[in-house]
Structure formats: structure tokens, C-alpha cells
Amino acid sequence: MKALIMVDRDASWLRPLNNVFPQPLLEFANKSMLEHQLDALVDAGVRQVVIAVPYRAEEMEQEFKPYAERKGVKLIFSQETEPLGTAGPMALARKYLESDSEPFFVLNSDILCDFPFKDMVAFHKNHGGEGTIAVTKVEEPSKYGVVIYDQKGKVESFMEKPEEFVSNKINAGLYILNSKVLDRIEILPASMEKEIFPMMASSQQLYAYELKGYWIDIGKQDILTGTCLYLQAERQNSETKLKFRSEVGIVGNVLIDESVKIGSNCHVGPSVTIGKDVIIGDNVCIKRCVILRGSKIGSNTWLEDCIVGVYCKIGQMVRMEKSVVPSQNIITDNGVYVILSSHK
Ligand code: GDD
Numbered sequence: 001m002k003a004l005i006m007v008d009r010d011a012s013w014l015r016p017l018n019n020v021f022p023q024p025l026l027e028f029a030n031k032s033m034l035e036h037q038l039d040a041l042v043d044a045g046v047r048q049v050v051i052a053v054p055y056r057a058e059e060m061e062q063e064f065k066p067y068a069e070r071k072g073v074k075l076i077f078s079q080e081t082e083p084l085g086t087a088g089p090m091a092l093a094r095k096y097l098e099s100d101s102e103p104f105f106v107l108n109s110d111i112l113c114d115f116p117f118k119d120m121v122a123f124h125k126n127h128g129g130e131g132t133i134a135v136t137k138v139e140e141p142s143k144y145g146v147v148i149y150d151q152k153g154k155v156e157s158f159m160e161k162p163e164e165f166v167s168n169k170i171n172a173g174l175y176i177l178n179s180k181v182l183d184r185i186e187i188l189p190a191s192m193e194k195e196i197f198p199m200m201a202s203s204q205q206l207y208a209y210e211l212k213g214y215w216i217d218i219g220k221q222d223i224l225t226g227t228c229l230y231l232q233a234e235r236q237n238s239e240t241k242l243k244f245r246s247e248v249g250i251v252g253n254v255l256i257d258e259s260v261k262i263g264s265n266c267h268v269g270p271s272v273t274i275g276k277d278v279i280i281g282d283n284v285c286i287k288r289c290v291i292l293r294g295s296k297i298g299s300n301t302w303l304e305d306c307i308v309g310v311y312c313k314i315g316q317m318v319r320m321e322k323s324v325v326p327s328q329n330i331i332t333d334n335g336v337y338v339i340l341s342s343h344k
Pocket of ligand 1: 110145160
């Protein structure tokens with residue numbers, strides 16, 4: 001099967017962190033968002049993925065060349081000259097998506113879940129409609145596409161970000177579509193959610209597949225909350241490929257890249273991820289934090305509820321809580337005490 005991943009410009013929540021990489025290359029739990037999704041697609045047997053991007057296509061293509069070779073997957077970077085919304089990029093990539101008669105997956109790039117692709121395919125083939133959308137339950141549905149469907153999953157209506165409460169079942173941003181859907185779309189800026197899905201629902205061609213496990217939209221969620229949820233879900237997943245570290249000084253759900261150097265007498269965890277090439281001094285305490293690649297943390301420093309961007313330098317005897325350190329920043333003052341209020 002084939003797939004298309006929708007990638008927009010950098011999301012606002014990433015701005016303080018993301019002056020270095022395009023959004024899909026920024027790491028979540030020590031792996032780029034794109035890699036999380038590609039790994040799941042490849043595991044489900046997908047061998048060709050179109051990555052629809054309105055910018056920096058060449059840079060991403062170079063970055064992902066070794067990945068594509070290693071995994072035996074063909075990656076096609078389809079760059080828009082102007083942003084085409086969530087429907088137009090499919091029309092632009094039409095020749096790849098309809099290269100055979102099989103349906104194709106479509107993914108919003110900021111979604112993580114346990115990606116039950118094989119089960120979704122079985123559901124899609126069984127109902128016989130043109131499209132399947134994965135749905136999940138949330139507490140605050142007004143930020144999402146709300147889906148009303150019957151017991152068999154047939155969608156009766158689809159409303160993108162309704163102002164009034166209609167249901168708490170929402171579009172989870174993962175679809176399977178038959179190539180026939182491409183006849184409904186032109187190479188023009190257009191919204192799948194506002195234009196195409198309501199049309200498919202009214203012609204009874206759209207079905208809802210209920211996700212059972214965890215679901216994270218990291219574009220809308222606080223990154224630390226998302227990380228905790230992800231680590232917890234993966235810890236309970238018997239098929240997880242994550243290697244949680246557990247040794248003296250490391251507590252709870254902690255993911256540390258193999259290249260990380262940690263000094264003596266440190267306390268790390270719970271709920272911490274530490275990316276590639278990070279160096280941590282002695283007597284450091286890190287709780288509920290995301291430390292992105294290449295950063296250095298000085299000795300006797302305390303970090304709690306913090307996100308540290310890529311290639312940052314935090315001095316010795318620093319105490320930080322509830323803070324974001326933007327990528328490539330330096331906090332040199334020994335003994336500095338920082339408390340900020342928001343991660344977003
Ligand atoms: N290539 C490309 N070009 N991708 C785009 C463009 C564009 O012009 N505009 C948005 N995208 C990508 C985004 O990166 C994201 O992966 C996806 O399309 C949807 O983005 P938004 O249009 O910003 O919608 P949203 O994130 O507020 O809501 C979407 O996701 C929710 C689930 O998290 C919708 O699909 C909702 O219905 C859904 O509930």
C-alpha cells in the first residue's frame with residue numbers, strides 16, 4: 001500500500017524550539033515525528049510514501065535518504081508552490097496515489113497513536129465505502145473535526161471545529177481513501193475537513209473507525225503532557241521497541257539515547273526523555289523534562305518540568321522549573337533560578 005503524510009509549516013507551539021529543524025524532523029521521544037509515522041507505515045507493509053510539504057522539501061529529502069535506503073521504502077517529497085491546505089496536496093500527488101488500484105493512507109503529521117493500520121485496512125475493505133477516518137474521544141472537541149456516525153460506523157455528518165457541542169468523537173487525523181476520492185479534489189487550496197469529508201458523508205461514502213489506544217496531537221497538546229502520555233502508553237505496550245533505562249538514579253519512564261553521557265550521583269526521572277549526544281554533569285536532578293539532542297547540562301543543576309531545545313548549554317548550579325529553553329541558547333549563570341509559567 002501507499003501513504004501520504006501532510007506536513008504544514010512549523011506549528012506555533014514549536015517556534016521557541018524549532019529554529020533549527022523543519023517540524024517533522026524535530027524529535028519527540030528521541031525520534032523525529034516523521035520517523036514515528038514512517039516506522040509504523042513500513043511495519044504495516046507500506047513501501048511508498050508521499051510527503052506533502054509546502055517548504056524545505058530538499059532538506060528533508062536529504063535527511064531521510066539513509067532512512068529510505070535502510071527501510072526499503074520509497075519516499076517522494078511533493079512540494080507545493082503555495083500551501084494547498086489538507087485536500088489540494090492529494091491532487092498534486094495524484095499520479096503516485098493512483099499508481100495502482102489499492103487504497104492509500106493519509107496522515108496528519110502531528111499525530112501519534114499505536115497506529116492500528118492493519119485493523120483499519122480490514123475495516124475499510126469490509127464496509128466498501130470510499131473512505132475511512134480514524135476517530136477518538138476528547139474532552140475539548142471544539143478544536144477538532146467532530147464526527148457523527150451510526151453503529152456500523154457510517155458517518156452521518158462531519159463538522160470541522162464546531163462552535164457548539166455536538167459530540168466528543170473527533171477526527172483523529174488518520175485516513176484510508178480509495179483513489180476514487182481523488183476525483184473530488186483539484187490542485188487548488190482546499191480543506192479535506194470542511195469540503196471533502198462533509199460531501200463524502202452526505203453521499204454515504206465515509207466510515208469511522210474507533211481508535212482504542214492512546215492518541216496524541218502534539219500540535220495541540222503541551223509537549224510535556226504528550227511525552228508523559230506517550231511514555232506511559234509505550235511502557236504498557238508489550239510490543240514496544242523502546243528501551244526504558246532502569247538503574248540506580250533512574251526512576252520511572254525514562255528514555256535516554258545510547259550516546260548520552262551522565263555524570264555520577266544524578267537523579268533522572270520520572271517522565272524524562274534525553275536525546276542524542278546530550279552530556280550531563282555530576283549531581284544533576286532532572287524530573288519530567290524533555291532534553292533535546294546535543295545539549296549540555298552542568299553539574300549540580302536541577303531541572304523540573306522543562307523543555308530544553310537542541311544544542312543548548314545550561315550552566316552549573318542552575319535551578320529551572322516550568323521553563324522552555326529555546327534551541328541553541330546558553331544559560332551560563334551559575335546559581336541562576338528560573339521559573340516561567342508556560343510550555344507553549
Ligand atoms: N502539505 C500541507 N500543505 N499540509 C498542510 C497544509 C498545507 O497547506 N495545511 C495543513 N497541513 C497539514 C498539517 O501539518 C497537519 O498535519 C494537517 O494538515 C491538518 O492541519 P490543520 O489544517 O492545521 O488542522 P488541525 O491540526 O487544526 O486539525 C486537524 O487535525 C485534527 C486532529 O488533530 C483536522 O484534520 C481536524 O479535523 C482533526 O480533528
